[in-house]
């Protein structure tokens with residue numbers, strides 16, 4: 001599933017094609033894919049998108065009059081930017097036809113994603129915050145996690161929940177925990193201040209390194225120009241169960257934690 005760096009790559013690679021180009025028409029192939037405001041989405045015709053915004057794994061496209069599309073890429077969702085006359089890929093649900101002959105096509109074979117339409121960006125943002133979404137992971141500071149000293153629960157599950165920090169999924173949680181030498185089943189209230197500081201530092205570092213090379217491609221993810229991300233070559237633990245730890249040589253352990261396959265080093269990631 002695309003996490004923060006992959007959605008950021010889609011956002012950055014989409015902008016030069018999309019922004020400030022009039023939308024000639026909006027075609028909805030599969031109405032159920034537009035979760036809210038399906039009938040209103042065609043009202044975007046005649047307008048142009050003037051800015052984009054990303055919060056965690058959520059991508060917002062904002063039009064000149066404030067109308068906003070929220071794209072959630074889901075497990076295998078992607079955005080294709082292609083000439084208008086190119087063949088329509090199977091599972092294409094919504095198409096923005098731009099006046100410059102380019103189509104922006106939202107495509108999702110497994111349909112875990114979706115598009116939400118809002119009259120204004122403020123409505124879109126409020127609807128997301130109402131779901132209990134935490135700060136965007138690139139803006140995370142130790143202060144955002146200060147309440148953990150009184151919070152029950154385990155570290156990996158809490159990071160995956162998006163409640164305190166938005167944008168981290170299974171890949172980047174495992175990578176950040178390894179880098180910060182923290183166990184996925186670390187109890188939150190036992191984390192010391194310096195451990196939280198280290199964790200925040202490693203979260204920011206791993207995300208930034210991945211963004212710099214276009215994210216991680218495992219199976220489905222591609223940016224809008226159909227390019228895979230190169231971060232897969234830099235993964236330290238994700239997908240490396242039973243291989244040696246790149247720091248201490250111990251065999252990495254793979255276990256189901258927080259409902260997800262989790263890889264960690266039993267030697268350098270101790271519980272405190």
Ligand SMILES: [Zn+2]
Pocket residue numbers: 245246247248249250265266267268269
């Ligand atoms: Zn190790």
